[in-house]
Structure formats: structure tokens, C-alpha cells
Amino acid sequence: MSFAEKTFLGSLMKAEYLLKDTVVQPEQLESTRHQELMRRMVELKRAGKNIDVITMTTLPDLESFGGISYLMGLLSCADVEKFDGTEKLILDLWKEREKRNILSVAAMNDWEIAKVIAELDKINQMKMEDHTSLHQALADIYEAPWEDQATMKNATTGINKLDEVTGGFQGGEVTILAARPSMGKTDVMLHFAKMTGWGGFLPLVFSLEMPEKLITSRLIASTGGFNRRKLRDPKGLLTQNQKDKWSDVIGDLSDTNIQIFDGAGQTIAEMRAKTRKMMHQFPNKKPILFIDYLTLIHSNQFYSGNSHLQVTEISKSLKTMAKDFDCPVICLAQLNRSVESRANKRPMMSDIRESGSVEQDADVILFLYREAYYEKDSTDRSLEIIVSKNRNGPVGTVRVNYNEHTGRLENQNEQSLNVV
Incomplete structure (x- = not known):
């Protein structure tokens, strides 16, 4: 029987509040005896009873x-101080078991690679480090008015x-860059990729149409x-x-670390898996993802067309990934032809194909227009780079x-800034 599971259950009996906080589910324990014990604890707690010994x-x-x-015996194994570490260890062991199960089922049923990756990815998305107390959040921001912002x-x-206008590209945010064909979408994306690379980030370019x-x-x-x-x-x-300039250009581009x-x-x-792999290869660099373009991303389901x-x-998955x-x-998107029939051909939100969810999930939406x-x-x-949506700031037009x-x-x- 896993000592980690004994420590886990003993800690739950010793400090009952932990049962409400833990992300571990009974079925994620290896021992069936431990699974049943935890289920009983959950039932008692729901009934308003204590779960002490x-x-x-x-x-x-x-x-x-x-x-x-x-x-x-379980109670003697309890270690409330190390509960977080124990919880993480149990989840890691569960992930390993799940991984082996998925791979054996995949081998027996001859699954496609994409399905295997998707299933493995679901396990990996189980995470625990998403908790911040307001107390901690306020402590982190307390000195902000007197501190220089980290560049x-x-x-x-x-x-x-x-x-x-935008404060640059920010972690956890999705930017949609949309335009009609031949407006310069890919050039703008590659400009962003170079600049972020030279700025110390790790640009990952997922090009679903244009070859390397x-x-x-x-x-x-x-x-x-x-x-x-x-x-x-x-x-x-x-x-x-x-x-004569050629080798300098090659050297400069090499410094961007674009993948x-x-x-x-x-x-x-698949993009998540590749991103994780790159994060392991470049542990000191923060990734920034560029995807060309939205409707070429393969969906996990077919939705009957x-x-x-x-x-x-896809739109929701981009936000989750960020x-x-x-x-x-940063994801590129094509615009409807409806732009072409208007006298003023500057794009609007409704011009994005299947715009509803994209408009809702994106933090920043940029349109491109060339007179x-x-x-x-x-x-x-x-x-013209038209900032049409900006969750954390103004909208307006920037000319380059x-x-x-x-x-x-x-x-x-x-x-050249025209903010409204």
C-alpha cells in the first residue's frame, strides 16, 4: 500500500478542512481500500458529520x-505540513497509471496518434497550482505604485x-489578428514573432498553411x-x-530562437504537446504562440460539418491554452467577403468568420487595413492596425x-495613434 496514500488519508482525518480543499478524487487513489475510505469520508462530510478517527x-x-x-495506523502517518507535496505525489502517480492505461487501450484499439495525444493531454491538464489567496495577491501588488514595472x-x-495601447502581448491572453487576404497578416505576425524573440521570449510559430x-x-x-x-x-x-549583409541577417534571425x-x-x-516540449528545451524562456490561422486548426470533433x-x-481551447x-x-483569422461590398472597407467585428465565440473569447482583436x-x-x-477590442485598455488605430x-x-x- 502506498505510504503517500496513508499519509494523505491520515492528514484528512487529522485536519478535516483539507477534504474540502483537496483536488484529489477517491478514484485517483491506487488502493481500492483507500478509495472506499475516502468515499466514506466524502459521504460523512456531505451529511454534515466529522471525519475524525x-x-x-x-x-x-x-x-x-x-x-x-x-x-x-493512518493517523500516525499524517503530516499536515507536507500535505501539498503528498497531494501532488498522489496525482503524479495517478497520471502515470492513467498514461499506461491509455497507451494499452490505444494499442489494442489501434487509435490514431491525434486521439492518443488528446487523451494524454487531458490528464496533463489536471493541475493544482491555480490557487491564490486575496491576501497573497494584495501582498504581491502592495509595492506597485513605488516600483518600476518589470520589463x-x-x-x-x-x-x-x-x-x-495594448501593453504588449500578455500571458494568458489571446490576440486575434484578422484581415482580408493579401493585407499583410503573415508579415505582421512574423514581425511580432521576431520582436518578441529578440525581446527574450520563445516564439513558437504554428503555420498550418505556409511551409517552413x-x-x-x-x-x-x-x-x-x-x-x-x-x-x-x-x-x-x-x-x-x-x-554582404546576408550573414548578418542570418545571425540576427538566429538570435530570435523562433521555432x-x-x-x-x-x-x-498537438500544439500543447509541442509547446510543453519546447518549454522543457528552453526552461528559461517564456513561450509566445503564433498560429496561422484559426479555421485551419483541426478540431477534435467533427460537429457534422x-x-x-x-x-x-477551438476558440475556447486557445483561451484555455493561453x-x-x-x-x-496570437492567432490569425480570415475575414468574410462582406468587407468588399462596403464603401468603407475597414473591417468590423462582424466580418470575422463565425465571429461570436471568437469575439467573446479573445482579449485583443486587431484588424489590418491598407488604403x-x-x-x-x-x-x-x-x-493601419485597428485595435477593435482591448480588454485591458483603449481601442483605436495605429499606423505603421x-x-x-x-x-x-x-x-x-x-x-500616429488615434485612440477612441
Whole structure:
């Protein structure tokens, strides 16, 4: 019999309030005797009775649990001070047993890899460290008015005015970046990925449509200021000056530590597993996730082709993932064609495909708009980043300079923030 389980049950009898606090369920104990004992404790507590050793001795089937001597033995193992550690150990052992069960069932029934990963992921999502007393929370924030804010808390967008509005990308928050095709969504995403990488974060790019080679060449073009077309044949088309810059550009990009996953039809469960793996590989860096794009994420269920339900599930899963890993998640989204039929083609919330749940779950929603895309004669080469939803701050429009040939974004010098 597991000594950890004896310590656990003994502590419950010694300090009854722990039964209300514990996240361990009776079925997560290995010993069936211990499972039954804990179930009896839960029943007694529900009936408003104590679960101390005296009350437990009144159980009608006490002998089947080993009698009074067994209860006294449990009590002697109690260690209330180390209860948290004991609880964690029991959950870890349960996870290991569950993992083995899932793998054997999966082998017998020939499950697909995605299903195995999803089931394993469910176990891993059992977590205990989500509790903060208000007392502790207030103690943490007490000195805030006199302290400099830690610079690493949030990831910079690399666009000064956008950082002012949103406070940068924040842990646990989902940002949706939405636009019509050819507006520059991927370029903006890669700009964010580079800037957060140089800022000390670990950017994980899940590209469900564009292959890794194309992403890499886009990163090189925007960083070096090279025309994208030239990268189809760098040897023949790059100037000598550009070739001289090449190794510096490669070196700079290498410092971002960007990780690219370009498998089509990835599920949230697979992204979670890959994120965890990267967190182990880079223990000192906080991940920041970029997903291109929303409706290409594979759902765990089919919903009989109901794309609204599918997007709702995915949208909620993105938020859960951001919270569980306490990291920012930036997800690209396509807009409906309805934009094109309006005189003012700046996007609105209703233009997001299956917008309801996305609008609700996202913390920040950014739209992109380029006048030059619609007005070919326009001399305005800027890109508008429209902050349409901002849970923790104002909304408004930020303008940046955008070179559609290189994919490069730059801050505009003049006051370009229009906050409402």
C-alpha cells in the first residue's frame, strides 16, 4: 500500500478542512481500500458529520477496512505540513497509471496518434497550482505604485504606439489578428514573432498553411530589406551589397530562437504537446504562440460539418491554452467577403468568420487595413492596425510603415495613434 496514500488519508482525518480543499478524487487513489475510505469520508462530510478517527470508527463495515488499528495506523502517518507535496505525489502517480492505461487501450484499439495525444493531454491538464489567496495577491501588488514595472512581463509588439495601447502581448491572453487576404497578416505576425524573440521570449510559430521554407525566406526578406522576389534566386538576383549583409541577417534571425511547426491540420492538443516540449528545451524562456490561422486548426470533433460549433470549441481551447501556459497566444483569422461590398472597407467585428465565440473569447482583436490595396493610385503606403477590442485598455488605430515587397514593418515617426 502506498505510504503517500496513508499519509494523505491520515492528514484528512487529522485536519478535516483539507477534504474540502483537496483536488484529489477517491478514484485517483491506487488502493481500492483507500478509495472506499475516502468515499466514506466524502459521504460523512456531505451529511454534515466529522471525519475524525472517532466518527470513522462508527462505520458499519469498519472491519472490511482493517478495523480501528488500521485507522490509527493512518493517523500516525499524517503530516499536515507536507500535505501539498503528498497531494501532488498522489496525482503524479495517478497520471502515470492513467498514461499506461491509455497507451494499452490505444494499442489494442489501434487509435490514431491525434486521439492518443488528446487523451494524454487531458490528464496533463489536471493541475493544482491555480490557487491564490486575496491576501497573497494584495501582498504581491502592495509595492506597485513605488516600483518600476518589470520589463520582461509582457512581450513587445515591436510597434511603439501599439505597445502603448495594448501593453504588449500578455500571458494568458489571446490576440486575434484578422484581415482580408493579401493585407499583410503573415508579415505582421512574423514581425511580432521576431520582436518578441529578440525581446527574450520563445516564439513558437504554428503555420498550418505556409511551409517552413517560405516562412524562413519571408523572415530573411523583411529583416534584410530584400525584395521577396529576389529570394527565389538569391545567387542570381541579390546585389553584392545585399550578399554582404546576408550573414548578418542570418545571425540576427538566429538570435530570435523562433521555432516553426508547419504541419497541416494540427490540433490544439498537438500544439500543447509541442509547446510543453519546447518549454522543457528552453526552461528559461517564456513561450509566445503564433498560429496561422484559426479555421485551419483541426478540431477534435467533427460537429457534422457545423463550422460555428467547431470554431467555438477551438476558440475556447486557445483561451484555455493561453491560461494554462500563462503565455500570450496570437492567432490569425480570415475575414468574410462582406468587407468588399462596403464603401468603407475597414473591417468590423462582424466580418470575422463565425465571429461570436471568437469575439467573446479573445482579449485583443486587431484588424489590418491598407488604403493602397484598394486604391491603386494612393500614395499612402501605411498599414493601419485597428485595435477593435482591448480588454485591458483603449481601442483605436495605429499606423505603421509597410513595405509590401519586403514585408518589413516600421514605426511611423509622427504621432500616429488615434485612440477612441
